[in-house]
Amino acid sequence: MILLGLSPGETRIYKDKVRKRGRTLMILFLASLLLFPLVYLLFGAGWVPARPRYNRDLEMPVAMVQTAGGIGTAFLYNETELLTARHVVEDMEVGEEVTLTFSNADPPITTTARIVWKDPDTSPPGDINYYLNDVARLELIQPTDLPEDFPRLYLGDSDGITARTPVVLIGYPDGNSSTTTGTISNEEAMGADIFQLDVSAYPGNSGGPLITEDTEEVIGILIAGRTEEFQGINFAIKVNNID
Template identity: 25%
Template sequence: MQTIATIKPSIVGIGTFLQLRSPAISFVGTGFVVGDGLSVVTNAHVIPGVIDDEHKETLKVTISRGKSTEYRDATLVALDKLHDLALLKISGPPLPAMKLGDSDSVREGQMLAFTGFPLTIILGFHPVTHKGMVAAITPIATQAPSSRALDVKAIVQLQRNAYDVFQLDGTAYPGGSGSPLYDPETGAVLGVINKVVNATKESAITNPSGITYAIPANFVRDLMAGK
């Protein structure tokens, strides 16, 4: 499909580089290029909570160019933990950018595609594409850390922070977090893959549930606009 060939140069890996580590690159998730060609969108949970500055660990994006791989420095410029989104700025010349669509137009039953790096370095630095139907558009809220924290105020806050996400019947694997969810005909980004439902971490590979969630792309637009 021509759309896949067009968007692949916009797909990047997200990780950190530490010279003393083996391997030096710790590959965590996926991102995609938007806007000026130097802006990269991924999940907030993909960004490491702590960078080892003392040992010169740095945030990097990985760009697959056929048989070769390019690494670029990345800087975190915006973070939206509520919607699990992050915006990075990368060094070097601009890359082809994906266009954001209107996620309010998505309907249940619609077929969408997502491209990323499932199983990360195990499959190599080559973007892989999957497809899935929008099985449901359902509200979600950030959970409290424990049941003890669920007082009346916390419950009201949960309800206030609830927002709709896309539930897909396609399987996303570890490393696919941050992949763009897009219209396979136009390539317009309509969401960002952020998690898959599994009983255990091990079953994510051996017995995947086939239930994946994505954040609507309109929240990406808000993040880029500084809202």
């Protein structure tokens, strides 16, 4: 039996082409069947780590600060010290103690810290210098309350950070752990060298770290936000401006 219209030699050539094409299609079909399990092994099983929108470990070293005056946020930036906004501990003196709760640790950890430094600027609230110097440092009283491998945040470089840079803000609005994402909306604000943010923040977020999604480093500390009709406009001091 031969294919109509072809000579015996042409028929053999045609059949060879059909067989080759069939083998190619079969190889492609088998490859497609293997593709899904290969992708699963690479990413689902952890052979190649897939990068999340943000690293959940960024939340663990962020603590709720409780004082007689209210609630704020602080974050661990070395083995024993934390940074926060000065107004979180405004009515307290250097040497006094605050309660810290690392709610995102597993299990949550409650400990205490001592105020070891407050920016000495005496500008009244509302003055731009008040916001430019709104920083305080805390030190753990019992560092052993945290596990040896407890994560910490790393201070980055706020110079060169431009508008539309994706960022993560972590804090404790109303005492509840919160992680929100957004962007830097302006590299300067209120006529000063501070970030303006398009990131949700509320009372209790003060002192929380502003982290770049790209490098996962702290580039700012939340210090203030607008209220009422301008709610949603928030501000952070740049880490390069912290003494």
